[in-house]
Amino acid sequence: MTKVLIFTLLALSSLALSTVSVLAKEAYRVVIVETLPVPIVTESRIEFEKELVRIMPEYDIDITRYNAEGSELRAQTILAEIAKEPAPDLVVSVATLATRALNASDQFVDVPKLFMAVSSPVEEGIVPAIGASSERNITGESHVLDAKVKLDMLEGVLRASNPSTPFTIGLIHSTYPSSSSLVSHLLALNGNYEHINLVAISTPYIEGDEGLTAMTEKIVESLQQRKSELDGYWLSSGPLVEANGLVARVKEKTGLLPLFAENISSVKEGALIGVASEPVSIGKSAARKAKLILDKKSAKNIPVEKMDTYTVAVNVTTAIKLQLPIPSSYLKLAKKHVYQ
CATH class of the missing domain: 3.40.50.2300 (Response regulator)
Incomplete structure (x- = not known):
């Protein structure tokens, strides 16, 4: 009887460990740096987070948010602090000044990066032309019509x-x-x-x-x-x-x-x-780009494009x-x- 009980407990223990293993999700750490707290930035970021969680249900998405309060210098300071920690799987910048600081940072060259709500990625020096890829492991979409x-x-x-x-x-x-x-x-x-x-x-x-x-x-x-x-x-x-x-x-x-x-x-x-392009479209489109980046473990060779929904x-x-x-x-x- 004792042997039967021991075997039963071992079987249950093995089943429990197997169940935990099956239920455990791979985690991705995503850092978001917003330029300033205005509707297009905040609402796009919210839609991005919701959509990313929705389209990647098999992963735990751990998101940390920062806001530069409209200051490029503040964005640079935030990035310097983030660089002291283990590298995230993806850094997302929202709007121009945060994106400018992120693209210029040599501390994140090897980290995949994504921007959204940036009107002029060519003028910002991210890529030489729409449709081109960046050598600094960053991609994204312009949300403004020609x-x-x-x-x-x-x-x-x-x-x-x-x-x-x-x-x-x-x-x-x-x-x-x-x-x-x-x-x-x-x-x-x-x-x-x-x-x-x-x-x-x-x-x-x-x-x-x-x-x-x-x-x-x-x-x-x-x-x-x-x-x-x-x-x-x-x-x-x-x-x-x-x-x-x-x-x-x-x-x-x-x-x-x-x-x-x-x-x-x-x-x-x-x-x-x-x-x-409304914030819902900006955020959802960026989330699809983020999934592609996380799947590839890189933003390289993903061209910077214009949004196609207005x-x-x-x-x-x-x-x-x-x-x-x-x-x-x-x-x-x-x-x-x-x-x-």
């Missing part, structure tokens, strides 16, 4: 009203790197459009929690000074477009409305038309107020994103 595509869209709306003179449009932006780069691309094409005349209106980029508020006030002041020469303005991608209440503040002080916005929330608030939005109330008919093709593209 300047020509955006200008073509706005020209199509303005042309429909058959104006006698071009619309003078203030390109409002901060000196944040990606914002300046995108505005330069738009201005380079300025003379190619019959109904568009772009005028750059900028404010210095200010770091920290109070930076967006300060930049908003400076842009409002600039628009107040120049409102007599403007028919509207363009909200370029970057921190400023994420400022809470910017559209309402400008309208209150100047009466001007955005004719084009590079985020959808601004169209809800009154921008005539907008096109952007949302078009229009505001019919603004169109009526400005007497600018929205072409039916735009309304079809906008689908559920027609606001009033």
Whole structure:
């Protein structure tokens, strides 16, 4: 009887160990460094985490998050602290300044890296061209459409009203790197459009929690000074477009409305038309890239690309107020994103 009991206990013990072995998951350590706490950054990161866990259920994904509070120097300091610990399986940077610091860090050359919510990876020196791979073990996607595509869209709306003179449009932006780069691309094409005349209106980029508020006030002041020469303005991608209440503040002080916005929330608030990759799309697409990197144990030979999912939005109330008919093709593209 004793022998039977011993054999039974040994069998149960062996079964338990086998079960634990089967249930144990391989773990991946992922570090995320955000540039600053604005909606596109925070929401993209949240969607990234959710999607990565969903598509890799057989792994334990251990995620550690840091925020550089809008400072490249702070991002560098964070990375220096991370480098003192065992190397993670993947480092993810969100937005331009954190990505710039990560790409420049020699401490993470051998660690696979992924960026998201970066407008201008070529100008940042990550790759020589879209479609190319980086030699520094980093990849990702640009989430912004080419300047020509955006200008073509706005020209199509303005042309429909058959104006006698071009619309003078203030390109409002901060000196944040990606914002300046995108505005330069738009201005380079300025003379190619019959109904568009772009005028750059900028404010210095200010770091920290109070930076967006300060930049908003400076842009409002600039628009107040120049409102007599403007028919509207363009909200370029970057921190400023994420400022809470910017559209309402400008309208209150100047009466001007955005004719084009590079985020959808601004169209809800009154921008005539907008096109952007939304945070859900950015995060999910980045998660699929992350899975590929973790499977390969490397980001090398994975080309930097542009996202292929964009949302078009229009505001019919603004169109009526400005007497600018929205072409039916735009309304079809906008689908559920027609606001009033």
